[in-house]
Amino acid sequence: MADLKVQGGLPTALKWRQLEQVLPPWLRCALADCVRRRGQAVYLAGGAVRDLLLGFRPVDIDITVPVGARWWAKELAAAIDGTCIILGREEEAARVVRGEWGVDFSSFRQGTRTIEEELTRRDLTINALAVRIDPLLVSSDAKAVPEQAVPILDPTGGLADLAGQRIRIAAPDSFSADSLRLLRVFRFAATLAFTIDDHTLTLVRRQRRLLCTAAPERVAHELHLLIASPGSHATWRQMASTGLLEEIFPELTAGLGVEQPKSHHLDVFEHSLEALRQMERILRDPALFFPACTTAISAYLENKRNRLRLKWAALFHDLGKPKTRAVDVDRGSRITFYNHDRVGAELFRAIAHRLRWSREDTEHVAKLITWHMRPFHLANVARDHQLTLRAAIRMIKRSGIELPGLFLLAMADALAGQGSERIKEMEEELIALFRHLEQVRFTHVEPVRSNPPLLTGKDLIDVLHLCPGPLFKRILTAVEEGRMEGSVRNYGDALRVAAKFAAGAVEPATKERKSDA
Secondary structure: OOOOEEEOOEEEEEEHHHHOOOOOHHHHHHHHHHHHHHOOOOEEEOHHHHHHHHOOOOOOEEEEEOOOHHHHHHHHHHHHOOEEEEEOOOOOEEEEEEOOEEEEEEEOOOOOOOHHHHHOOOOEHHHOOEEEOHHHHOOOOOOOHHHOEEEOEOOOOHHHHHHOOEEOEOOOOHHHHOOOHHHHHHHHHHHHOOEEOHHHHHHHHHHHHHHHHOOHHHHHHHHHHHHHOOOOHHHHHHHHHHOHHHHHOHHHHOOOOOOOOOOOOOOHHHHHHHHHHHHHHHHHOHHHOOOOOHHHHHHHHOOHHHHHHHHHHHHHOOOOHHHHOEEEHHHOOEEEOOOHHHHHHHHHHHHHHHOOOOHHHHHHHHHHHHOOOHHHHHHHHHHOOOOOHHHHHHHHHHHHHHHHHHHHHHHHHHHHOOOOOOOOOHHHHHHHHHHHHHHHHHHHHHHHHOOOOOOOHHHHHHOOOOOOOHHHHHHHHHHHHHHHHOOOOOHHHHHHHHHHHHOOOOOOOOOOOOOOO
């Protein structure tokens, strides 16, 4: 917190040269012109001030004016060749977008008349901070401006809460004013690694049911920001302790108290949180967990969206267990969860639909949940030395680009299950299996994919006189797999496989095993 005026150990001012990090020259120039024409007080408020105090580079620029926020936004958009987007229905607000830059304008909200009063209507004390910038925007002494101190306006005690790393609501009626703030409390606690004030937690507990009035899209946005933080697992547990998590994901909290087989040491809910914790450990340094497969995993994780999807998959991978739990008396009263992966994927899709998730994110996470037992099933086969080349190829083809994700998820799942009857070498088996599949992919799958197919639909029509239909895909897949296995080497081999398949000589694939614990 260098360059801050300090009083009693707390910063009370920012220097103008610090504020220039937030306000590039083109923005300062345009705002100064608006100040001269409008003659209003202009405040930089909210997250930008908070982030400067914490030593972060602010992402959001939040400008507050007494009245006329939309006028300011339209004038700024015209001056910088940006786009003006009108926001809000009840309050006057607008956003100006220029490339990667975004500037939000808002007028004093809820009938307030001073900036201090307006700040008390914000969500959290650490976001209820502001500095007045209009005098320095139009200052005639350009050389003196950079070193001038700008007092921080702090009517709710946000500076003390920043110093104490504490999350506290700005006013007693904060949640009733905007129910999404119930969730923002936890999002900021997770992203900043702050502690939530006890009184704030009590109010969350009492008013948690208000969250149902918030727009699903806004809820989803906050949840994505929350789970993207490096140590979100502890925040989910705290949300559960207030009852708020049950309001959002009753399907997840249904796992509370659901006992598992002795391969697990936690109930279904706690196991899910532990799997998320382990996933967060893995994502910090994947090479520690898969030392021989760093190239494939690094390529997969280059897509930041995949990191987010993996965390959601870790949290939700056992959603289906409460609904599928049974006790098999014939097997010594063994607890089973047959098909929990498929049931869980459908429950997840319902959640994603409820929260208006994108189709792409939904299907990626659903596939990870559906397939999360496959690495374990394949490891069981490999343990008995029965893993065939065909089985490896089919696993690679079916999982596609999600193969690294499936093994990252399996590793998190394995690490989260530390029961007395767990397979002790499970993690090592997963590493060895993924290494083997990568070798098969490199030596058998990719060479075939990178070359033209031996057989096409035209051949099936012209040579075998078949009618186009679903059978074509099955034949061409069989030929491709034979080529990857080495049993199909040329056009003649391909035709013979196709003819036998068309005649019904090829056995259908065996049914997949049910998914257990």
